[in-house]
Amino acid sequence: MKAATVTGFGTSAKIVVSEKKRPKPAKHDVLVEVYCSSVNPKDWKLNKAITSLLPDVGIRPFIIGDDLSGIVVETGSEVTAFEVGDEVYGMDMRLRTSACAEYAKIAETRIAKKPKNISHVEAGVTPLAALTALQGFKVANLSKGQRILIIGASGGVGTYAVQIAKAWGADVTAVCSYRNVDLVSSLGADHIIDYTQGDFTHKKDSFDAIFDATSYESARTCASLLKEGGVFVTTFGQSKGLYSAIISKFVPVKHKTQSVTVESYTDHLNELTELFEKGKLKTILDREVAFEDIDEAYQRSKSGRAKGKIAIKIAEGI
Ligand SMILES: NC(=O)c1ccc[n+]([C@@H]2O[C@H](COP(=O)([O-])OP(=O)(O)OC[C@H]3O[C@@H](n4cnc5c(N)ncnc54)[C@H](OP(=O)(O)O)[C@@H]3O)[C@@H](O)[C@H]2O)c1
Known part of the structure:
Protein backbone atom coordinates (compact mmCIF):
# COMPACT_ATOMS: atom_id res chain seq x y z
CA MET A 1 0.00 0.00 0.00
CA PRO A 127 -11.01 14.41 15.11
CA LEU A 128 -7.77 15.76 16.60
CA ALA A 129 -8.60 19.45 16.29
CA ALA A 130 -12.29 19.28 17.25
CA LEU A 131 -11.67 16.88 20.15
CA THR A 132 -9.03 19.28 21.48
CA ALA A 133 -11.64 22.03 21.64
CA LEU A 134 -14.33 19.75 23.08
CA GLN A 135 -12.00 18.34 25.73
CA GLY A 136 -10.63 21.81 26.52
CA PHE A 137 -14.17 22.96 27.32
CA LYS A 138 -14.80 19.89 29.45
CA VAL A 139 -11.63 20.69 31.41
CA ALA A 140 -12.86 24.28 31.83
CA ASN A 141 -16.34 23.08 32.89
CA LEU A 142 -17.74 25.52 30.34
CA SER A 143 -21.48 25.94 30.74
CA LYS A 144 -24.38 27.79 29.18
CA GLY A 145 -24.28 31.55 29.59
CA GLN A 146 -20.60 31.71 30.52
CA ARG A 147 -18.25 34.09 28.77
CA ILE A 148 -15.26 32.56 27.06
CA LEU A 149 -12.29 34.08 25.25
CA ILE A 150 -10.91 31.86 22.46
CA ILE A 151 -7.41 32.79 21.31
CA GLY A 152 -6.39 31.44 17.89
CA ALA A 153 -9.97 31.25 16.62
CA SER A 154 -9.12 30.90 12.91
CA GLY A 155 -6.92 27.79 13.04
CA GLY A 156 -7.73 24.10 12.98
CA VAL A 157 -8.60 23.92 16.67
CA GLY A 158 -10.04 27.43 16.89
CA THR A 159 -12.61 27.13 14.09
CA TYR A 160 -14.15 24.12 15.83
CA ALA A 161 -13.76 25.73 19.27
CA VAL A 162 -15.83 28.80 18.37
CA GLN A 163 -18.67 26.65 17.04
CA ILE A 164 -18.65 24.15 19.92
CA ALA A 165 -18.63 26.92 22.53
CA LYS A 166 -21.60 28.55 20.78
CA ALA A 167 -23.39 25.20 20.61
CA TRP A 168 -22.87 24.85 24.38
CA GLY A 169 -24.56 28.23 24.87
CA ALA A 170 -21.48 30.29 25.76
CA ASP A 171 -20.91 33.93 24.87
CA VAL A 172 -17.82 33.82 22.67
CA THR A 173 -15.15 36.45 22.21
CA ALA A 174 -12.70 35.30 19.56
CA VAL A 175 -9.14 36.47 19.01
CA CYS A 176 -7.88 36.39 15.43
CA SER A 177 -6.19 38.70 12.94
CA TYR A 178 -7.94 41.12 10.56
CA ARG A 179 -7.34 38.44 7.86
CA ASN A 180 -9.88 36.13 9.47
CA VAL A 181 -12.48 38.40 11.04
CA ASP A 182 -15.15 37.51 8.46
CA LEU A 183 -14.47 33.80 8.75
CA VAL A 184 -14.61 33.78 12.54
CA SER A 185 -17.76 35.95 12.60
CA SER A 186 -19.40 33.50 10.21
CA LEU A 187 -18.77 30.74 12.77
CA GLY A 188 -20.96 32.57 15.29
CA ALA A 189 -18.48 34.47 17.47
CA ASP A 190 -20.30 37.17 19.42
CA HIS A 191 -17.32 39.51 19.66
CA ILE A 192 -13.97 39.65 17.86
CA ILE A 193 -10.60 40.99 18.96
CA ASP A 194 -8.03 41.60 16.21
CA TYR A 195 -4.73 40.68 17.79
CA THR A 196 -2.78 42.81 15.28
CA GLN A 197 -4.35 45.96 16.71
CA GLY A 198 -2.34 45.89 19.95
CA ASP A 199 -1.85 43.81 23.06
CA PHE A 200 -5.33 42.63 24.07
CA THR A 201 -4.04 40.87 27.20
CA HIS A 202 -3.72 44.17 29.10
CA LYS A 203 -7.44 44.92 28.87
CA LYS A 204 -9.60 44.50 31.97
CA ASP A 205 -12.39 41.95 31.69
CA SER A 206 -14.07 39.15 33.62
CA PHE A 207 -14.15 36.06 31.41
CA ASP A 208 -15.20 32.81 33.03
CA ALA A 209 -12.73 30.93 30.86
CA ILE A 210 -9.96 31.48 28.35
CA PHE A 211 -9.14 28.77 25.81
CA ASP A 212 -5.78 29.50 24.24
CA ALA A 213 -5.39 27.41 21.10
CA THR A 214 -2.19 29.25 20.19
CA SER A 215 -0.52 28.73 23.60
CA TYR A 216 1.33 31.99 23.07
CA GLU A 217 -0.34 33.28 26.26
CA SER A 218 -0.52 32.09 29.85
CA ALA A 219 -2.73 32.54 32.94
CA ARG A 220 -0.25 35.20 34.05
CA THR A 221 -0.31 37.26 30.82
CA CYS A 222 -4.12 37.00 30.71
CA ALA A 223 -4.71 37.59 34.45
CA SER A 224 -6.56 40.89 33.96
CA LEU A 225 -8.96 39.28 31.49
CA LEU A 226 -10.18 36.54 33.84
CA LYS A 227 -12.65 36.88 36.67
CA GLU A 228 -11.77 35.60 40.15
CA GLY A 229 -11.80 31.81 39.91
CA GLY A 230 -11.73 31.92 36.10
CA VAL A 231 -9.99 29.11 34.26
CA PHE A 232 -7.20 29.36 31.70
CA VAL A 233 -6.92 26.36 29.37
CA THR A 234 -3.91 25.93 27.11
CA THR A 235 -3.18 23.47 24.33
CA PHE A 236 0.51 23.88 25.28
CA GLY A 237 1.64 23.64 21.67
CA GLN A 238 4.29 26.29 22.34
CA SER A 239 6.76 26.50 25.18
CA LYS A 240 4.97 29.40 26.92
CA GLY A 241 1.75 27.43 27.36
CA LEU A 242 3.69 24.34 28.36
CA TYR A 243 5.76 26.10 31.04
CA SER A 244 2.77 27.91 32.51
CA ALA A 245 0.88 24.62 32.77
CA ILE A 246 3.82 23.00 34.58
CA ILE A 247 4.51 25.97 36.87
CA SER A 248 0.89 26.32 37.95
CA LYS A 249 1.00 22.75 39.28
CA PHE A 250 3.72 23.68 41.80
CA VAL A 251 3.50 27.44 42.43
CA PRO A 252 0.41 29.21 43.82
CA VAL A 253 -0.99 31.40 41.03
CA LYS A 254 -3.99 33.72 40.81
CA HIS A 255 -5.69 31.69 38.07
CA LYS A 256 -5.18 28.01 37.63
CA THR A 257 -3.86 26.80 34.30
CA GLN A 258 -5.47 23.71 32.90
CA SER A 259 -4.12 21.96 29.86
CA VAL A 260 -5.69 19.67 27.34
CA THR A 261 -3.94 16.60 25.98
CA VAL A 262 -6.25 15.38 23.30
CA GLU A 263 -7.32 11.75 23.19
CA SER A 264 -9.91 10.06 21.01
CA TYR A 265 -12.93 8.34 22.58
CA THR A 266 -15.98 7.04 20.76
CA ASP A 267 -18.39 8.93 23.02
CA HIS A 268 -16.59 12.25 22.48
CA LEU A 269 -16.61 11.67 18.71
CA ASN A 270 -20.33 10.90 19.00
CA GLU A 271 -20.82 14.31 20.65
CA LEU A 272 -19.18 15.88 17.60
CA THR A 273 -21.32 13.74 15.29
CA GLU A 274 -24.46 15.00 17.01
CA LEU A 275 -23.34 18.62 16.53
CA PHE A 276 -22.57 18.00 12.83
CA GLU A 277 -25.89 16.27 12.25
CA LYS A 278 -27.81 19.06 14.02
CA GLY A 279 -26.07 21.58 11.75
CA LYS A 280 -24.25 23.20 14.69
CA LEU A 281 -20.75 22.26 13.53
CA LYS A 282 -19.04 22.43 10.17
N1 LIG B 1 -2.39 19.64 23.60
C1 LIG B 1 -3.01 19.05 22.59
O1 LIG B 1 -3.53 17.94 22.73
C2 LIG B 1 -3.11 19.77 21.27
C3 LIG B 1 -4.03 19.33 20.32
C4 LIG B 1 -4.15 20.06 19.11
C5 LIG B 1 -3.34 21.16 18.89
N2 LIG B 1 -2.42 21.52 19.82
C6 LIG B 1 -1.57 22.72 19.59
O2 LIG B 1 -2.45 23.83 19.49
C7 LIG B 1 -1.89 24.80 18.59
C8 LIG B 1 -2.94 25.20 17.56
O3 LIG B 1 -3.23 24.11 16.70
P1 LIG B 1 -4.03 24.38 15.36
O4 LIG B 1 -4.21 23.07 14.69
O5 LIG B 1 -5.24 25.20 15.63
O6 LIG B 1 -2.95 25.26 14.57
P2 LIG B 1 -3.08 25.99 13.18
O7 LIG B 1 -4.29 25.52 12.46
O8 LIG B 1 -1.77 25.87 12.50
O9 LIG B 1 -3.27 27.54 13.59
C9 LIG B 1 -3.12 28.48 12.58
C10 LIG B 1 -3.95 29.70 12.93
O10 LIG B 1 -3.40 30.37 14.06
C11 LIG B 1 -3.65 31.75 13.90
N3 LIG B 1 -2.70 32.53 14.70
C12 LIG B 1 -1.35 32.59 14.53
N4 LIG B 1 -0.82 33.42 15.45
C13 LIG B 1 -1.84 33.87 16.20
C14 LIG B 1 -1.92 34.75 17.32
N5 LIG B 1 -0.84 35.34 17.85
N6 LIG B 1 -3.14 34.98 17.86
C15 LIG B 1 -4.25 34.41 17.36
N7 LIG B 1 -4.24 33.59 16.29
C16 LIG B 1 -3.04 33.31 15.73
C17 LIG B 1 -3.46 31.97 12.41
O11 LIG B 1 -4.23 33.09 12.01
P3 LIG B 1 -3.47 34.40 11.40
O12 LIG B 1 -2.85 33.94 10.10
O13 LIG B 1 -4.55 35.37 11.20
O14 LIG B 1 -2.48 34.81 12.41
C18 LIG B 1 -4.01 30.69 11.79
O15 LIG B 1 -5.35 30.82 11.35
C19 LIG B 1 -0.62 24.17 18.01
O16 LIG B 1 0.50 24.68 18.72
C20 LIG B 1 -0.80 22.68 18.29
O17 LIG B 1 0.45 22.01 18.39
C21 LIG B 1 -2.28 20.85 20.99
Missing part, protein backbone atom coordinates in the same frame (compact mmCIF):
# COMPACT_ATOMS: atom_id res chain seq x y z
CA LYS A 2 1.03 3.65 -0.38
CA ALA A 3 2.02 5.35 2.88
CA ALA A 4 3.62 8.64 3.95
CA THR A 5 6.87 8.47 5.87
CA VAL A 6 9.54 10.93 6.94
CA THR A 7 12.92 10.96 5.31
CA GLY A 8 15.93 13.08 6.20
CA PHE A 9 16.85 14.75 9.48
CA GLY A 10 15.89 17.86 11.43
CA THR A 11 15.14 20.82 9.20
CA SER A 12 15.82 18.83 6.03
CA ALA A 13 13.21 16.21 6.99
CA LYS A 14 10.76 15.64 4.12
CA ILE A 15 7.55 13.68 3.80
CA VAL A 16 7.50 11.10 1.00
CA VAL A 17 4.90 8.62 -0.19
CA SER A 18 6.31 5.13 -0.63
CA GLU A 19 5.27 1.45 -0.55
CA LYS A 20 4.74 -0.08 2.90
CA LYS A 21 3.24 -3.31 4.15
CA ARG A 22 -0.50 -3.28 4.82
CA PRO A 23 -1.06 -3.52 8.62
CA LYS A 24 -2.94 -6.37 10.33
CA PRO A 25 -5.54 -5.35 12.90
CA ALA A 26 -4.98 -6.68 16.45
CA LYS A 27 -7.95 -8.22 18.25
CA HIS A 28 -9.50 -4.89 19.38
CA ASP A 29 -8.59 -3.01 16.17
CA VAL A 30 -10.33 -2.40 12.88
CA LEU A 31 -8.55 -1.99 9.58
CA VAL A 32 -9.75 1.15 7.81
CA GLU A 33 -9.38 1.91 4.13
CA VAL A 34 -8.44 5.56 4.62
CA TYR A 35 -10.16 8.08 2.36
CA CYS A 36 -8.91 11.23 4.03
CA SER A 37 -6.44 12.28 6.72
CA SER A 38 -5.06 15.63 7.79
CA VAL A 39 -2.00 17.44 9.04
CA ASN A 40 -1.79 18.82 12.58
CA PRO A 41 1.02 21.05 13.90
CA LYS A 42 1.97 18.24 16.26
CA ASP A 43 2.94 16.10 13.26
CA TRP A 44 5.76 18.30 12.02
CA LYS A 45 6.84 19.26 15.55
CA LEU A 46 7.11 15.59 16.49
CA ASN A 47 8.65 14.57 13.19
CA LYS A 48 11.29 17.24 13.57
CA ALA A 49 12.11 16.13 17.11
CA ILE A 50 12.15 12.44 16.25
CA THR A 51 14.08 12.76 13.02
CA SER A 52 16.64 14.90 14.84
CA LEU A 53 17.13 12.34 17.58
CA LEU A 54 16.76 8.97 15.97
CA PRO A 55 18.84 7.44 13.24
CA ASP A 56 17.09 5.75 10.30
CA VAL A 57 16.71 2.43 12.12
CA GLY A 58 14.20 0.81 14.44
CA ILE A 59 10.92 2.70 14.47
CA ARG A 60 11.98 4.86 11.53
CA PRO A 61 10.70 5.38 8.99
CA PHE A 62 7.27 5.32 10.62
CA ILE A 63 4.05 6.13 8.81
CA ILE A 64 2.76 9.53 9.87
CA GLY A 65 -0.72 10.86 10.63
CA ASP A 66 -3.41 10.53 13.32
CA ASP A 67 -6.73 11.65 11.84
CA LEU A 68 -8.69 9.43 9.51
CA SER A 69 -12.01 8.95 7.83
CA GLY A 70 -12.76 5.91 5.73
CA ILE A 71 -14.43 2.53 5.59
CA VAL A 72 -13.89 -0.54 7.77
CA VAL A 73 -12.50 -3.41 5.65
CA GLU A 74 -11.48 -5.87 8.38
CA THR A 75 -12.20 -6.29 12.09
CA GLY A 76 -10.11 -7.82 14.88
CA SER A 77 -11.41 -11.00 16.52
CA GLU A 78 -12.87 -9.16 19.56
CA VAL A 79 -14.28 -6.06 17.88
CA THR A 80 -17.96 -5.65 18.78
CA ALA A 81 -18.99 -2.10 17.85
CA PHE A 82 -18.09 -2.01 14.14
CA GLU A 83 -18.39 -4.21 11.12
CA VAL A 84 -16.98 -4.35 7.63
CA GLY A 85 -18.52 -1.62 5.49
CA ASP A 86 -19.02 0.91 8.32
CA GLU A 87 -18.02 4.47 7.46
CA VAL A 88 -15.97 5.72 10.41
CA TYR A 89 -13.80 8.59 11.59
CA GLY A 90 -11.40 8.98 14.49
CA MET A 91 -7.79 9.34 15.46
CA ASP A 92 -5.08 7.99 17.68
CA MET A 93 -1.97 9.79 18.85
CA ARG A 94 1.56 9.14 19.94
CA LEU A 95 2.50 7.03 16.90
CA ARG A 96 -0.27 4.53 17.66
CA THR A 97 -2.02 5.22 14.36
CA SER A 98 -0.41 5.56 10.98
CA ALA A 99 -3.24 7.31 9.25
CA CYS A 100 -1.55 8.80 6.17
CA ALA A 101 -1.72 5.52 4.32
CA GLU A 102 -4.16 3.63 2.15
CA TYR A 103 -4.93 1.35 5.11
CA ALA A 104 -4.60 2.03 8.84
CA LYS A 105 -5.35 -0.06 11.91
CA ILE A 106 -6.97 1.69 14.83
CA ALA A 107 -8.54 0.58 18.14
CA GLU A 108 -12.33 0.42 18.02
CA THR A 109 -12.47 2.67 21.11
CA ARG A 110 -10.85 5.52 19.11
CA ILE A 111 -13.40 5.72 16.29
CA ALA A 112 -17.08 6.43 15.73
CA LYS A 113 -19.50 6.23 12.84
CA LYS A 114 -18.92 9.13 10.46
CA PRO A 115 -21.58 11.88 10.60
CA LYS A 116 -24.06 11.16 7.81
CA ASN A 117 -24.27 14.72 6.53
CA ILE A 118 -20.58 15.43 5.92
CA SER A 119 -18.03 14.17 3.42
CA HIS A 120 -15.01 12.00 4.18
CA VAL A 121 -12.85 15.06 3.54
CA GLU A 122 -14.74 17.06 6.18
CA ALA A 123 -14.73 14.13 8.62
CA GLY A 124 -11.10 13.13 8.03
CA VAL A 125 -9.71 16.46 9.23
CA THR A 126 -11.99 16.75 12.26
CA THR A 283 -15.50 21.93 8.98
CA ILE A 284 -13.58 24.88 7.60
CA LEU A 285 -11.10 23.70 4.99
CA ASP A 286 -8.00 25.75 4.35
CA ARG A 287 -7.20 23.44 1.43
CA GLU A 288 -7.41 19.90 0.11
CA VAL A 289 -4.13 18.32 -0.96
CA ALA A 290 -3.66 15.15 -3.01
CA PHE A 291 -1.76 12.33 -1.26
CA GLU A 292 1.28 12.72 -3.53
CA ASP A 293 1.49 16.40 -2.58
CA ILE A 294 1.47 15.73 1.17
CA ASP A 295 4.63 17.76 1.73
CA GLU A 296 2.72 20.84 0.52
CA ALA A 297 0.18 20.22 3.31
CA TYR A 298 3.01 20.13 5.86
CA GLN A 299 4.59 23.32 4.53
CA ARG A 300 1.23 25.08 4.72
CA SER A 301 0.69 23.94 8.31
CA LYS A 302 4.23 25.01 9.24
CA SER A 303 3.49 28.51 7.92
CA GLY A 304 1.12 28.99 10.90
CA ARG A 305 -1.37 30.78 8.63
CA ALA A 306 -3.86 27.97 7.91
CA LYS A 307 -7.50 29.01 8.07
CA GLY A 308 -9.20 25.91 9.43
CA LYS A 309 -7.98 22.46 8.45
CA ILE A 310 -5.74 21.03 5.75
CA ALA A 311 -7.05 17.81 4.20
CA ILE A 312 -4.84 15.07 2.76
CA LYS A 313 -6.92 13.13 0.25
CA ILE A 314 -5.66 9.57 0.38
CA ALA A 315 -8.32 8.08 -1.91
CA GLU A 316 -8.96 9.50 -5.33
CA GLY A 317 -12.35 10.88 -6.29
CA ILE A 318 -13.61 11.74 -2.80
